[in-house]
Amino acid sequence: MQITLQELQVFTTVVDTASITSAAERLEQTVSGVSRALGRLEQKLQTTLLRRTTRRLELTEEGQAFLKYARDILTSVEEAEEQMAARKKYPSGLLRIDAATPVMLHVITPLIDTYRARYPQVELELQSNEGITDLIEKRTDVAFRVGSLADSTLHARLIGTxxxxxxxxxxxxxxxxxxxxxxxxxxxxxxxxxxxxxxxxxxxxxxxxxxxxxxxxxxxxxxxxxxxxxxxxxxxxxxxxxxxxxxxxxxxxxxxxxxxxxxxxQPIHAVYYRNTALSSRITSFINHITGALGERPFDEH
Structure with a gap:
């Protein structure tokens, strides 16, 4: 069958963006290239993963089942790459960060430049959402939340008040x-x-x-x-x-x-699903934010 990682990446990106065109832009590929990769994957699996209509793309039942396997495979590959980077004690790869707009503007973005200067191999993807984000659904590595936490399935680290x-x-x-x-x-x-x-x-x-x-x-x-x-x-x-x-x-x-x-x-927490031992990127970013905030408390006049 020989399914490729590139085909899995195309499939999950099309699902995440809900559009072949948007997926092509995110992956920096042509629309026809993304469409062909999706077609090859469906041919290898001998099933339809996505229903295409004039208005939208919709996962089939088989597509929904396969999506979990595809995400698990891609995550395993990412974690393997992280482990190799961790051996060198140098985080690298893509780190997806989510925070409400005020937290992103006033807490996170002022510290991005110094973080990147220290860890230039880490690529950052910043998302702002005013509501609570499902970290797994949005493929978010770490989110910053203000106030009490209701989701007990999350690992949380207090970064400040x-x-x-x-x-x-x-x-x-x-x-x-x-x-x-x-x-x-x-x-x-x-x-x-x-x-x-x-x-x-x-x-x-x-x-x-x-x-x-x-x-x-x-x-x-x-x-x-x-x-x-x-x-x-x-x-x-x-x-x-x-x-x-x-x-x-x-x-x-x-x-x-x-x-x-x-x-x-109000407490401000960094929340995440992964064990930080598996992701030096998450650990390095949270440590950087926590250390910087400890040096300049918010309540100073």
Missing amino acids: SRIRILASPDYLKRHGTPRNVEQLAEHTLLGFTKPEHLNQWPLHERSGDLLQIKPAITSSSGETLRHLALSGAGIVCLSDFMTQRDRQARRLVPLFPEHTLEIK
Whole structure:
């Protein structure tokens, strides 16, 4: 039968991109070349792996079953290559990283240049998703997540914590005044998250003693969008220090209720499925991020 790794790579990439054209672009091959490789694979297996329609590609039942074997084979080859690189104590190969946009922009990307200078043989693929990513489905090696973790199947490593604060721009406060107590917040434009709802609990006590649950006038699924709204003077926001450190230092955003704000810190974890002993790339990247963050805490003003 003699199925090749190139044919397996073509098949999984077509599935991941849901398009022969997109797969060809990712693999830097021609569309006809990808189509022929897919055809050869189906001919060797004597089965149809993908149904082709004018609108989309759809896995057949046989294709769904074969996909797992194809991914396992490619992963085994990658791990074998990593083991050889690990023998030289020099990580190499492709590392797929996922993080929400604020984490990617404020935590990960500022440290990419120094990581690449140290490990030039590692290729990086950066993906931003506001929701929770299925690491296996998206073929992600390591993801960075803020807040408590619900998925017990993941290995996790704490890389840092980040305090949340209530902030507003000087321009907003000049136009609308500075609230002096929790009750006065109801008179202001509050910026909050679409979901999950617990992100709209601010680190202040209500009269009942519970955390303040706000009713935002403007919501977004992205903390980065909320940050830009606050910077533009659109309202008052509650964000994590890792996003706003430079804004606070430059006084583009100023803390409100500093004496009454509870010290609530969000954990930031690196999560992964693989054992780091099998991937020097994952180990090296997490160590690099953790070491750098230890040298410059988020809550420094």
